[in-house]
Amino acid sequence: MNAADVETIRRAVRQHKDEAISLLQEMVRIPSVNHPPTGDEKEVQEFYLRHLESLGLECEMFEADDVPGFKDHPGRSKEHDMANRPNVVGVRKGSGSGKSILLIAHADVEVTGDNALWVDNDPFSGAVRDGRVYGRGSGDDKSGMAINAMTPKILEAAGVRLYGDLTIASVSDEEQGGANGTVALLASGYEADGCIYVDGCNQDLCISNLGGGYCNIDITVAPPQRDTTELLKYFDGFRRRITEFREIRKKDFKAHPHYVGEDFTNASIRLMNVSLGVDDASHGAFTIWFYLLPGEEPEQFKKRFTEFLESAAGAGNYKMQWMERLLPASEIKQTHPFAGCLKDSFALGAGRTPSVTGSYMSDMGFINQYGKFPCIIFGPSRMGKDGMVHQPDEFVDIAEFMECLETVVFCTMKWCGYEQT
Numbered sequence: 001m002n003a004a005d006v007e008t009i010r011r012a013v014r015q016h017k018d019e020a021i022s023l024l025q026e027m028v029r030i031p032s033v034n035h036p037p038t039g040d041e042k043e044v045q046e047f048y049l050r051h052l053e054s055l056g057l058e059c060e061m062f063e064a065d066d067v068p069g070f071k072d073h074p075g076r077s078k079e080h081d082m083a084n085r086p087n088v089v090g091v092r093k094g095s096g097s098g099k100s101i102l103l104i105a106h107a108d109v110e111v112t113g114d115n116a117l118w119v120d121n122d123p124f125s126g127a128v129r130d131g132r133v134y135g136r137g138s139g140d141d142k143s144g145m146a147i148n149a150m151t152p153k154i155l156e157a158a159g160v161r162l163y164g165d166l167t168i169a170s171v172s173d174e175e176q177g178g179a180n181g182t183v184a185l186l187a188s189g190y191e192a193d194g195c196i197y198v199d200g201c202n203q204d205l206c207i208s209n210l211g212g213g214y215c216n217i218d219i220t221v222a223p224p225q226r227d228t229t230e231l232l233k234y235f236d237g238f239r240r241r242i243t244e245f246r247e248i249r250k251k252d253f254k255a256h257p258h259y260v261g262e263d264f265t266n267a268s269i270r271l272m273n274v275s276l277g278v279d280d281a282s283h284g285a286f287t288i289w290f291y292l293l294p295g296e297e298p299e300q301f302k303k304r305f306t307e308f309l310e311s312a313a314g315a316g317n318y319k320m321q322w323m324e325r326l327l328p329a330s331e332i333k334q335t336h337p338f339a340g341c342l343k344d345s346f347a348l349g350a351g352r353t354p355s356v357t358g359s360y361m362s363d364m365g366f367i368n369q370y371g372k373f374p375c376i377i378f379g380p381s382r383m384g385k386d387g388m389v390h391q392p393d394e395f396v397d398i399a400e401f402m403e404c405l406e407t408v409v410f411c412t413m414k415w416c417g418y419e420q421t
């Protein structure tokens with residue numbers, strides 16, 4: 001890209017700042033919570049469809065259950081019901097033979113918790129304060145939806161015509177272990193030479209992602225029990241084994257350059273939802289959440305963990321129930337041309353080198369595993385600091401949001417090729 005084109009884009013991005021923020025606010029104000037087995041994405045998806053249509057894109061809205069190949073897809077979660085949870089896709093055909101790009105974001109948001117913990121006591125305020133937009137989804141992932149929708153708008157305003165096709169998709173059911181929207185998108189045949197899933201944190205360029213899921217474990221000691229003494233003793237054996245397993249997993253994680261940080265290693269396996277002797281002093285249950293590293297096969301992990309846990313099985317009975325399909329981990333090469341393109345684009349947009357690293361669980365693994373085209377996670381939501389995703393009072397920093405938008409616009413132009421009209 002020559003210097004004049006870069007300057008034209010920078011100006012166009014600046015000129016569209018208010019519009020980009022308003023679009024984000026509007027979408028934050030349309031709640032679209034994913035609460036398995038169902039979700040409330042429909043209203044925001046209808047809004048997004050109208051918006052993409054107004055930009056002149058060739059659009060369609062469709063439900064996963066209407067896509068041939070979705071029902072039997074190995075990535076589908078049968079635990080999530082997809083009725084009234086559509087996907088939206090908009091396409092701008094390129095004028096020539098450039099490479100194609102797919103920009104994805106997800107329309108569902110996490111649950112919100114206590115309203116009192118949010119600005120204005122409203123999880124869906126979309127309020128702007130101190131250079132931030134507040135509300136559930138402001139970062140994760142309505143900022144992604146807004147960035148993707150603003151991209152063709154800015155290109156048009158800057159007089160840029162792409163050679164390759166630009167496809168924008170907003171999928172339902174990403175949170176809560178879902179991924180059915182992404183699986184339906186893949187089953188319906190959408191693909192590209194490069195894909196940015198604009199669902200990233202801290203503006204990191206994530207070329208790998210963790211997989212994983214959960215396992216529910218039911219424990220029983222011989223009834224009748226008058227109190228939970230025996231049950232607690234039995235549970236404690238499991239708790240100790242899980243702690244030991246975490247130490248082993250820490251070593252596994254430290255062997256992968258993207259996952260050496262303490263945030264990752266401490267989260268590698270977690271004990272959750274512990275409930276002991278609630279109705280019956282002889283019975284309890286808990287959940288194990290765990291992550292898989294790129295290259296780790298879910299079935300092998302299950303076997304390894306199951307065998308490890310067996311030694312905790314002393315004076316009781318236990319039953320393990322695994323999540324029906326675990327989320328796949330994935331990784332693309334740092335030397336992949338698409339990774340290079342996004343990296344260079346970030347340097348142009350933000351004026352510094354991005355950190356190239358890995359993300360937690362995301363839909364990216366499904367695309368890299370089943371889509372067979374390279375997908376990178378990138379975006380402005382926040383992780384490990386105030387305003388972070390999935391926590392109360394989520395926000396996005398407007399300057400970072402705009403940097404990500406500029407990066408995505410540059411990447412689209414560089415990847416697809418373009419002419420100035």
Ligand SMILES: [Zn+2]
Binds near residue numbers: 140
């Ligand atoms: Zn997300």
